[in-house]
Amino acid sequence: MLSFTEENYLKCIFKLTEKTNHRVSTNAIAKVTGSSAASVTDMLKKLAEKELVDYARYKGVHLSPTGRHIATQLVRKHRLWEVFLVDKLGFSWDEVHDIAEELEHIKSDLLIERMDQFLGLPKFDPHGDPIPTASGKFTIRQQVPMNKASQGQRLVVLGVQEHSKAFLRYLDNLSIHIGTQLVIQEKNSFDQSMKVLIDDKHSQLLGEHICKKLLVNEI
Amino acid sequence: MLSFTEENYLKCIFKLTEKTNHRVSTNAIAKVTGSSAASVTDMLKKLAEKELVDYARYKGVHLSPTGRHIATQLVRKHRLWEVFLVDKLGFSWDEVHDIAEELEHIKSDLLIERMDQFLGLPKFDPHGDPIPTASGKFTIRQQVPMNKASQGQRLVVLGVQEHSKAFLRYLDNLSIHIGTQLVIQEKNSFDQSMKVLIDDKHSQLLGEHICKKLLVNEI
DNA sequence: TTTTATTTTTAGACTAATCAAAATTTATTT
DNA sequence: AAATAAATTTTGATTAGTCTAAAAATAAAA
Ligand SMILES: [Mn+2]
Ligand SMILES: [Mn+2]
Ligand SMILES: [Mn+2]
Ligand SMILES: [Mn+2]
Numbered sequence: 001m002l003s004f005t006e007e008n009y010l011k012c013i014f015k016l017t018e019k020t021n022h023r024v025s026t027n028a029i030a031k032v033t034g035s036s037a038a039s040v041t042d043m044l045k046k047l048a049e050k051e052l053v054d055y056a057r058y059k060g061v062h063l064s065p066t067g068r069h070i071a072t073q074l075v076r077k078h079r080l081w082e083v084f085l086v087d088k089l090g091f092s093w094d095e096v097h098d099i100a101e102e103l104e105h106i107k108s109d110l111l112i113e114r115m116d117q118f119l120g121l122p123k124f125d126p127h128g129d130p131i132p133t134a135s136g137k138f139t140i141r142q143q144v145p146m147n148k149a150s151q152g153q154r155l156v157v158l159g160v161q162e163h164s165k166a167f168l169r170y171l172d173n174l175s176i177h178i179g180t181q182l183v184i185q186e187k188n189s190f191d192q193s194m195k196v197l198i199d200d201k202h203s204q205l206l207g208e209h210i211c212k213k214l215l216v217n218e219i
Numbered sequence: 220m221l222s223f224t225e226e227n228y229l230k231c232i233f234k235l236t237e238k239t240n241h242r243v244s245t246n247a248i249a250k251v252t253g254s255s256a257a258s259v260t261d262m263l264k265k266l267a268e269k270e271l272v273d274y275a276r277y278k279g280v281h282l283s284p285t286g287r288h289i290a291t292q293l294v295r296k297h298r299l300w301e302v303f304l305v306d307k308l309g310f311s312w313d314e315v316h317d318i319a320e321e322l323e324h325i326k327s328d329l330l331i332e333r334m335d336q337f338l339g340l341p342k343f344d345p346h347g348d349p350i351p352t353a354s355g356k357f358t359i360r361q362q363v364p365m366n367k368a369s370q371g372q373r374l375v376v377l378g379v380q381e382h383s384k385a386f387l388r389y390l391d392n393l394s395i396h397i398g399t400q401l402v403i404q405e406k407n408s409f410d411q412s413m414k415v416l417i418d419d420k421h422s423q424l425l426g427e428h429i430c431k432k433l434l435v436n437e438i
Numbered sequence: 439t440t441t442t443a444t445t446t447t448t449a450g451a452c453t454a455a456t457c458a459a460a461a462t463t464t465a466t467t468t
Numbered sequence: 469a470a471a472t473a474a475a476t477t478t479t480g481a482t483t484a485g486t487c488t489a490a491a492a493a494t495a496a497a498a
Binding site: 005035036038058 | 484485486487488489492493494
């Protein structure tokens with residue numbers, strides 16, 4: 001049985017290696033966990049001992065198949081709990097992450113499978129992130145940052161690349177959420193801002209930051 | 220912020236002092252937590268330092284008002300989660316305790332108030348135990364162990380005084396649960412067994428143990 | 439290819455929670 | 469009231485997780 005802390009390290013390594021699949025450095029882990037490099041080294045040795053990571057001194061780590069499986073299930077639990085909090089308890093998408101950080105460590109396979117059923121087998125969480133299946137498969141979708149779209153295109157919002165409360169609340173205020181339709185009315189090359197029509201109701205100028213962090217697909 | 224362990228000690232002291240309201244001894248706590256008396260002493264000193272218990276060397280402890288409030292809220296969370304697991308996720312009453320033991324430590328007042336609403340402000344948990352309100356009030360009901368009832372009485376099952384899986388499963392097999400109606404057909408004084416009619420459907424002989432642990436009220 | 443800078447590990451120490459064994463206090467018998 | 473028994477605390481250790489500071493390895497620059 002893994003501790004809370006061990007689980008968090010595995011999830012952290014998973015997130016850091018998700019895209020590249022390269023080994024991740026001690027310092028990179030220390031940075032995101034907010035702990036010292038010395039603590040990270042200690043933990044990596046422990047995880048290596050348990051064969052959850054492949055660790056080589058001074059060379060960084062990557063997850064073993066077992067380690068990856070555990071990390072994936074943590075992500076599954078985290079995202080299913082987020083769906084529950086939003087869909088069933090009426091939380092908004094900027095309020096759920098911290099609570100899900102705690103709930104993801106509850107140890108019961110049956111619980112999470114029942115929850116999955118109860119929620120209607122959702123494929124994506126409230127932030128548009130895919131929920132891995134019990135066997136660890138992620139649904140892949142066509143989606144691009146909105147700044148890659150062209151003038152005149154009609155888009156649907158599929159996700160966000162930033163999860164900060166401030167960012168999510170800002171989108172809320174603009175009535176932009178997962179599923180919102182956007183039409184690109186103008187692209188301003190000088191500052192990368194875009195004027196978009198939101199859900200065919202109102203026009204809004206969006207800054208470069210938002211345009212890069214909104215994930216969309218053409219419809 | 221209290222640790223899991225500190226919370227568990229408070230809940231344990233609460234349960235041990237609930238009825239009598241007397242000070243509880245180090246050994247009594249050690250017995251139910253399964254830890255050594257030495258560990259209990261250490262923890263009591265820590266809780267006293269935080270003013271959550273009133274502790275006197277060699278004299279035992281009782282909860283301070285703050286300590287009692289925290290313990291009550293833990294009980295509230297535990298029981299609300301049990302209702303959720305049974306009512307919403309379809310768990311049976313013998314499966315929920317261990318999961319609720321973990322869930323009760325999730326730290327979010329908003330979560331538990333939303334959950335309470337979502338569940339329809341339940342007053343009792345799946346075992347018939349009262350769910351304290353956010354302000355710490357327990358609903359009190361008239362209820363007695365079934366062995367105190369008389370021949371011919373019609374009763375409704377309100378609770379159980381034992382929560383073991385084996386006991387709860389045994390009741391399940393007899394179709395006895397919270398709300399079940401029972402009519403006392405015979406009381407056998409020689410062995411304290413009773414013959415009861417269950418939900419006006421079938422007759423069953425119940426042994427002394429069950430008769431003492433079933434909490435009922437006349438209707 | 440040395441030298442310097444950066445990264446990573448090791449060494450030593452701290453807190454929380456735990457235990458067994460020894461010491462102390464309280465309770466119970468003689 | 470003294471002796472004995474039982475309960476409780478203290479002492480000294482252990483494990484998990486953490487840290488800072490020193491040492492070692494690797495990477496970058498001269
Ligand atoms: Mn999240
Ligand atoms: Mn999410
Ligand atoms: Mn319970
Ligand atoms: Mn219960």
